[in-house]
Amino acid sequence: MITHPRAVVIAAIFVPWTAFVVWLSVVLGWLGAVLAVVLTIGCVVAYRKAGGQLFADVSAASESELSTSGLPTADETVFLNVSATVHWQAAKVESYHADVAREFVLQQAREVTAKWRPAQYSLAQHELAARIGRPATADGGDLEVWATALRLGLPEAVEQHLAKMDEAHRHGLLWEVGAANENRVRSYLRDDALRTPASAVVWWLAQHDGSVERAVELAEVLTKLSRLATGASETDVSAESQHLIEAIQKLEEPARRPAAHSLADAFDQAGVPIVAQALREEYNLPTLRPLADPPPSGDSDAGSRPGRAWSVGNDR
Structure with missing residues (x-):
């Protein structure tokens, strides 16, 4: 002191x-x-x-206004502006004290702001105000220096640029979250729910508990949807018939055979006889066979003839 x-x-x-x-x-x-x-x-x-x-005190406290730019930040491309009222007091009045006091404040400011990111300049201001708000010795101990009315800020152009970058970053994060969620849904539908016609029917039944009849009506649509979602051929469904059987097994005992019968007929009509045959074999169900062959596709009277007749038989 x-x-x-x-x-x-x-x-x-x-x-x-x-x-x-x-x-x-x-x-x-x-x-x-x-x-x-x-x-x-x-x-x-x-x-x-x-x-x-x-x-009388031979050296009353003096003050000088400081306003400059170029304070470094953690981002080497961005610099801060600073303004403050610099105070100093010495045992002996010298003309160079004002310059020494301002340089001392700037040195303290550079040490503080270099640790903070540009967007955190308000936090840097609090730390700097606490450091230079009380008298500290400078110039070999011959001078006491402190500062008041301290203000740190970004140049207007830089502040606008950082605001736009921050907004773009937030939009990017939202897009990434949305895209990740969409990918999860697509993977679930492609690799699980619609992986086979059988799993598509099971998926629909899980969404509409107890609507077996409606599932039968939509079997053809769900089959086509499964093939479109996975690019599978008709022969690929044979290995997945067990999924549908497992779903039927979860029903009450009296409802299993009727549900399997209805779904087998629906898969026959949808053009997936492999699944239909697997259901009939599992539950010992009768098979629908045509009494007569359908008319040739080129027959001009095909539209006016009665529909195909069916007889009930059993493969077993």
Whole structure:
């Protein structure tokens, strides 16, 4: 800390004066004490009449405004602006103190802002204000420096650029989340729900519990949907018939054979006889066979002839 001339003068006068008052009191008793009080009052009055120049501080605190740019940040391409009121006080007044004080504040500012990202300049401002808001020694201990009214900020163009970058980043994150969710749904439908016609029917039944009849009606549509989703051929469905059987097994015992019968007929009509045959074999169901072959496709009267007749048989 700086030792001010005012403090030195006060100490140089107070110590001898105290010793003199004590000596008077010891030697003269109460008369000495009265005499010491009278002398003290006389000195104070004389000091005030002299205008108090004896104890005047030879170096009152000075101040200067600081405003500049170019403070570094954690991003080497972005710099901050700074403004502050710089204060300093020294035992001896020198013309260069203003420059030393401002440089000291800038040095402290550079050390702080270099650790923070540009978007965090308000946090850097708080740290810097706490560091330089109280007096600190500079210039080899001959100068006390501090700063008030500190402000850090980004250039307007940089601030607008960072705002746009932040907005684009948020939109990008939202897009990535949406795309990831879409990929999960697509994978689930392609690799699980619609992997085979049987799994497509099971998937639909899971979404519409107890609607077996409606599932039969939609069997053809679900079969085509499965093939379109997976690119599978008709021969690929034979290995997946077990999925449909497992779904039927989850029904109550009395409902299993009727459900299997209805689904087998639906898969026959949908052109998936492999699944239909697997259901009939599993549950020992009768097979529908045509009584007569259908008319040739080129027959012009095919549209006016009665439909195909069916008989009930059993493969077993």
